[in-house]
Amino acid sequence: MATDGKKIIDGDTAHDTYWGIMDLYDSGAEIQIIINEFPLEQPEYFDDFDNEIYVTSCGLAYWELGIMTSERIELIKEVISKDACVNEWTSYSEKEGKSRRTVLKRYLNKIEKPNEKIRKRKKYRKITNFIFNENSVLTFQLSNGEYAVTCCVKIDQYRGSCNYWLVPITLKSTTKPTISEIIESEILGRTIGSGFSREQTQASQPGIEKIWNYLGGKPNFCFGFAVQAVEHKDLLNFKNRFKKIGELEIIEGLKKIGSIGGEDSFERYDETYSDLDNQIKVFGYQKYPIRIIINE
Numbered sequence: 001m002a003t004d005g006k007k008i009i010d011g012d013t014a015h016d017t018y019w020g021i022m023d024l025y026d027s028g029a030e031i032q033i034i035i036n037e038f039p040l041e042q043p044e045y046f047d048d049f050d051n052e053i054y055v056t057s058c059g060l061a062y063w064e065l066g067i068m069t070s071e072r073i074e075l076i077k078e079v080i081s082k083d084a085c086v087n088e089w090t091s092y093s094e095k096e097g098k099s100r101r102t103v104l105k106r107y108l109n110k111i112e113k114p115n116e117k118i119r120k121r122k123k124y125r126k127i128t129n130f131i132f133n134e135n136s137v138l139t140f141q142l143s144n145g146e147y148a149v150t151c152c153v154k155i156d157q158y159r160g161s162c163n164y165w166l167v168p169i170t171l172k173s174t175t176k177p178t179i180s181e182i183i184e185s186e187i188l189g190r191t192i193g194s195g196f197s198r199e200q201t202q203a204s205q206p207g208i209e210k211i212w213n214y215l216g217g218k219p220n221f222c223f224g225f226a227v228q229a230v231e232h233k234d235l236l237n238f239k240n241r242f243k244k245i246g247e248l249e250i251i252e253g254l255k256k257i258g259s260i261g262g263e264d265s266f267e268r269y270d271e272t273y274s275d276l277d278n279q280i281k282v283f284g285y286q287k288y289p290i291r292i293i294i295n296e
Contacts, residue, residue, distance in 0.1 A: 014057035021061040048084035066118040124160035148273040162232040179246030186287040188226035190258035206253035224258025238266035
């Protein structure tokens with residue numbers, strides 16, 4: 001409930017459904033494959049609330065792609081008629097319940113009419129000339145003169161957006177640090193609870209056993225880095241503030257997000273790294289020896 005809003009595309013389930021369909025469509029998948037992957041009628045679902053979120057978001061995508069039919073509209077109406085979302089939000093306040101009902105009314109008015117402008121497949125431009133590469137270790141000087149360190153653990157391109165996943169390394173120095181010093185330092189991340197067995201968790205994230213062994217006992221969790229993402233277009237404006245001093249061979253399976261924030265200026269990096277200890281405390285980051293997240 002906490003991740004869903006009252007709009008049709010306004011929460012995790014809705015986003016995953018709608019954009020899952022659009023990503024398949026933009027990648028060139030045939031319509032029947034899309035329908036097979038995202039059938040409007042779910043054979044199984046968690047509850048009526050979850051089903052309404054899924055069906056309405058799926059239905060919107062169907063309508064935009066020009067594959068809505070009268071039978072599908074009737075199915076959507078049947079799901080909406082149960083008032084699962086309206087009742088849920090009404091339990092919080094009458095205003096929220098009425099808001100969802102209004103959204104659904106507009107939604108039905110929209111999909112009941114033929115779509116006169118079928119969505120075209122989109123082609124997203126991919127960046128090939130990267131500013132830094134994955135695994136690059138970068139140092140930069142803070143406003144107080146100290147050197148700070150970050151690592152580009154991954155470059156993520158999605159729907160035309162290219163983001164560098166920069167992760168703080170705890171080392172600070174009055175002189176330009178070396179890669180040998182950095183390897184003996186720590187990097188920030190956090191654990192993520194797993195609802196699967198240890199064997200399943202390990203299969204889904206190869207390399208997690210190195211972190212388990214470091215902590216000892218028989219833990220069962222996933223791992224993700226404390227990512228500060230910066231878009232390619234923004235990094236171009238302050239790329240010269242960073243100097244590459246080497247690379248870390250980070251275990252590929254560990255390149256997941258534990259938390260993520262966006263930065264768009266060098267001033268934001270300076271602010272974050274100048275007060276890194278407080279950032280760690282406030283956001284609950286954990287320090288991990290770099291040696292356990294790299295291949296050696």
